[in-house]
Amino acid sequence: MSRLEVKLPGLLMKNPVMPASGCFGFGQEYAKFYDLNRLGAICVKAVTVEQRAGNPTPRVAETPGGMLNAIGLQNPGLEHVLEHELPWLEKFDTPIVVNIAGNVPEDYKEVARQISKVKNVNAIELNISCPNVKEGGIAFGTSASTAANLTEQVKAVSNVPVYVKLSPNVTDIVEIAKAVEGAGADGLSMINTLLGMRIDLKTGQPILANRTGGLSGAGIKPVAIRMIHDVSQVVNIPIIGMGGIFEVDDILEFMMAGASAVAVGTANFVDPFACPNLIDGLETRMDELGIDTLSSIVGRSSALCNSNR
Amino acid sequence: MSRLEVKLPGLLMKNPVMPASGCFGFGQEYAKFYDLNRLGAICVKAVTVEQRAGNPTPRVAETPGGMLNAIGLQNPGLEHVLEHELPWLEKFDTPIVVNIAGNVPEDYKEVARQISKVKNVNAIELNISCPNVKEGGIAFGTSASTAANLTEQVKAVSNVPVYVKLSPNVTDIVEIAKAVEGAGADGLSMINTLLGMRIDLKTGQPILANRTGGLSGAGIKPVAIRMIHDVSQVVNIPIIGMGGIFEVDDILEFMMAGASAVAVGTANFVDPFACPNLIDGLETRMDELGIDTLSSIVGRSSALCNSNR
Amino acid sequence: MTMRTEDMKITEQKEVAPKIFKVTLSGELAIALKSPGQFIHVQVDKGIDPMLRRPLSICDVNLEKEELTLIYRVEGKGTKLLSEKNIGDSVNVLGPLGEGFPIENVKENDTCLLVGGGVGIPPLYYLAKKLTNKGAKVITILGFRNAGDIFLEEEFAQLGEVIITTEDGSKGIKGFVTNAFKGLSYDVFYTCGPKGMLRAVESEAVTAGFISLEERMGCGVGACLACVCDYTEPNTETGKTYAKICSDGPVFKAGEVRI
Amino acid sequence: MTMRTEDMKITEQKEVAPKIFKVTLSGELAIALKSPGQFIHVQVDKGIDPMLRRPLSICDVNLEKEELTLIYRVEGKGTKLLSEKNIGDSVNVLGPLGEGFPIENVKENDTCLLVGGGVGIPPLYYLAKKLTNKGAKVITILGFRNAGDIFLEEEFAQLGEVIITTEDGSKGIKGFVTNAFKGLSYDVFYTCGPKGMLRAVESEAVTAGFISLEERMGCGVGACLACVCDYTEPNTETGKTYAKICSDGPVFKAGEVRI
């Protein structure tokens, strides 16, 4: 096993880095910059049954150390993804994770059923945490019982492992994580964006047409680390960690906090080469810190915490 | 009435800027840099019945665009504050807000009863949102009914207006705000810090001795703006806004979002002159934006929202 | 593949009108341009604040010196920081991005009407050069708020007729760019500027033409869907109902998308 | 009041040992110093990342030229950024802060033992100068990891006897600073360095002395309570059970606080 390899349900990753859903389209744009086989995995934009138009523009606003987005799950719909996007990805031999969303449980199930039959789909990421849509999305992610119920239904129709993507906009993320684990989730993805707003001083109105948006970027990292740490202490399923990863050290920090792999979102916008650059920087930094293999530090903080008690 | 003046229950402020609790001690340190009369008000560190030792060190850690703190409500205790800190503040004629905390409702009531009798105390800030103590603190701030109950009890024994300081670490801050308003709160302070963590890569352990800490600083501003906006749409009591105020524009953004005054925390550490500098910059920026008086923009976004529907 | 990132060195930086700066950047990226109207995504500073890149149109290209020129207005934090960079400093540039103004169908002696407002004017300059190179005739209408704001007038004048409009009438025709349309005849139009202006131009113009849009952007390369606009009709080739301004645009056929 | 903030200009910046830099800052703040062992709180960069100031001890002061010198190790982001600043650049400095080493009670011909480890050494240099100015005799023990890390040796040698210890024995006495204590006689000791070293020095030393502590800081001025440590006994004057390292310290009487 190589130093960078990590193994998660459905995902044998040559390195722990995948792009985060919604920040990488279906891969075609960034394939113009580098070979996507360099990635540990690819996580694509949320897919819904029908094509979705998303929210009006402006859809993004900058914040100190971060950005808000309110895309609103715009996507070409399940059929188009099955016919065009996933086939295009067949030429790569890196695992594919498909993020799925919907308004009602039936929508999620429909997407999960069909997507998980596709031969190059290795896992589903169940998005119960999109803050930018009126129905579905975050509404499923803020109640433990609703989240567990949806997880169970989606698991029942999926042929591939299901990672549940949690919302940080909750009082007790540990409770929700435990509930979805109990409902059969194979893993967790955390965190989605924090709800935020920016006001345009010239108009006194929110910059985003949707008024609120999801906060991502460097500034949210400590919130993600805290939640991943807390959740990794109590669940026995792996966590894909994300939220503000911009530097090589951030990857190691997420893994020490309890993540088994990581996803990089906003950083792709700052530098289209963010993912391969981070991957390339990992080994040197591991040498400096005396880390032999990544698999040895995964959940290290969790292990140490336990032995400290 | 001057351009910068704002009027809140118990607080006639010559400008909308006060230091945030815990970031300004009891005023003595920053009085070495400038005349505290320049401030719109002064909010002092949390006071508890007994002297408290707080958490072990390290108590602070830096994050991208922010910082974590886990002071743990260290303070010299009610008696000392009554005998030394508040009398020292008598020489200023700017309103004083005292932040109070405790482990159980009786503690809060005891501090509120005694503090609100002091002649230079103009308001109480009820801290139900400290993330860094085991008992009390945030535990009161994450349940609407507990928060309302405590508010009611403290109101009953207070001779001065009570501002309830809300925690952002909740699923539904609007519900909590409405509950404390219903329980008699005269105003709200929001937001306290977001729970966060940083890991030291050399040890694999959290940097803070307390493991988790409260995230403050520029990066949390959009979260604060969102919460203040949402709450200001439904409550009829004023909001003191805080969370990442570093620039003059931030003050205006908070006020347009729905705040009636603002508090500046972490920025004091970056620049001891942060508060007076922000105050000095307000009028020029108001001129540029064509804002006549601050009282005219307070809650402007709230008013506009309503008219948009 | 021509899109890339590159640290480009500033070889010129000057204020050409109040708050309007002209900056010249040197690097190989300059020669990768496909068409006038393309833009670059500029990282004005390392670090996390500002976080996002800033989209700025390419105003001129010097292929020999491997330089490109931008003209930008200082709006907020990012453009302010850019204006504070000095000659010799570098900025990281992602580009060239987007689909620019098509000029393939313009024939020698065709008359092209170029209509620009404010910082929508810069991309029209390289367009004007390309068109005149092809032997086409260029008439340019440049709209400004007032006489003090005017820039690029002389440069355009060397390529053809220039009509200035100012909102306050302090120079040229008073009012908006469309006030200058009367009596002009042309074969195609190209326009870039604020949305209101684009709408007015689209409805006043009597020929086919092309408009260049602006929108807040995330990635700049088509991956994040921050910058979409709706096609008036689903795109005939792809069936798509929306376009990404960063990669399908910023230039569209007039009438092709809703503005 | 002497505490202030000031943009100080860098007049010297050089690497004196691997990752150890010496920087000289010019400005009026330099002459506001009260005592050796005080520190300044340096804003290494404008902007929000890094956000907090960095506490660094004053290593030397030139009153005539209004300059102060720091010696710092590149640890993380902040010190790295500082090391990348060039001569002519400015950094904002808050200071001078804290209570330094008391020297009032040192008499002519007293022998003072100065014990420093790593980047705890710099503040001892200005102390040594002050002490020798008073006519006291200074013996300095400087502890390093290995011979390559050594800095300030010659400077201290000009002021008195210097004993070097290295952990790997590559120069001087092998082991820790306390290995050099045997046979020394002195009237007072002063020490600064890692906590383990301070504890060892405190327990080995046979006279009264002073220790200088480090702690992560927020404000640097006593307002945020980030940097506290416990008094071994509640302070006799104030009844306080804790001290703020930034304002009550960083220097304490040996035994006064728990380390």
Ligand SMILES: Cc1cc2nc3c(=O)[nH]c(=O)nc-3n(C[C@H](O)[C@H](O)[C@H](O)COP(=O)(O)OP(=O)(O)OC[C@H]3O[C@@H](n4cnc5c(N)ncnc54)[C@H](O)[C@@H]3O)c2cc1C
């Ligand atoms: C394709 C394209 C080409 C452009 N070409 C030019 C040009 O040649 N000259 C010029 O002066 N301006 C141009 N603009 C507008 C320019 O991008 C904005 O003025 C600039 O991004 C503002 O950044 P700021 O940091 O100064 O303002 P801020 O308000 O601090 O910016 C905050 C965020 O909002 C975005 N933003 C703000 N205003 C705009 C806007 N009008 N369009 C897109 N994003 C915006 C910024 O990019 C940033 O992400 C162009 C925009 C686009 C989309």
Ligand SMILES: Cc1cc2nc3c(=O)[nH]c(=O)nc-3n(C[C@H](O)[C@H](O)[C@H](O)COP(=O)(O)OP(=O)(O)OC[C@H]3O[C@@H](n4cnc5c(N)ncnc54)[C@H](O)[C@@H]3O)c2cc1C
């Ligand atoms: C009173 C005092 C005097 C000091 N004098 C010197 C000196 O003369 N020379 C020198 O090389 N170092 C000195 N230090 C240590 C120096 O402050 C840290 O090495 C430095 O802050 C690290 O910053 P960074 O950005 O490089 O590291 P990072 O790890 O990126 O810093 C992150 C945060 O942790 C804080 N931090 C990290 N390590 C320390 C530490 N050891 N002490 C306090 N805060 C820390 C930083 O200030 C910052 O807030 C002193 C510390 C104190 C408290």
Ligand SMILES: Cc1cc2nc3c(=O)[nH]c(=O)nc-3n(C[C@H](O)[C@H](O)[C@H](O)COP(=O)(O)O)c2cc1C
């Ligand atoms: C523009 C944008 C679009 C996003 N779309 C999705 C999405 O479709 N599904 C999803 O689960 N998360 C989505 N996210 C959230 C990211 O996957 C990620 O959880 C979040 O941005 C935090 O990571 P970052 O700080 O590295 O960006 C989106 C984020 C951004 C910025």
Ligand SMILES: Cc1cc2nc3c(=O)[nH]c(=O)nc-3n(C[C@H](O)[C@H](O)[C@H](O)COP(=O)(O)O)c2cc1C
């Ligand atoms: C070091 C520190 C100590 C704090 N102590 C308190 C406190 O005692 N009581 C309280 O209500 N809030 C406390 N806070 C929270 C601040 O008052 C404020 O709500 C928060 O820091 C957000 O504002 P800022 O981003 O401007 O710092 C503290 C914050 C910091 C950074």
Ligand code: FES
């Ligand atoms: S900016 Fe990301 S798709 Fe256009």
Ligand code: FES
């Ligand atoms: S750093 Fe704030 S009290 Fe010492």
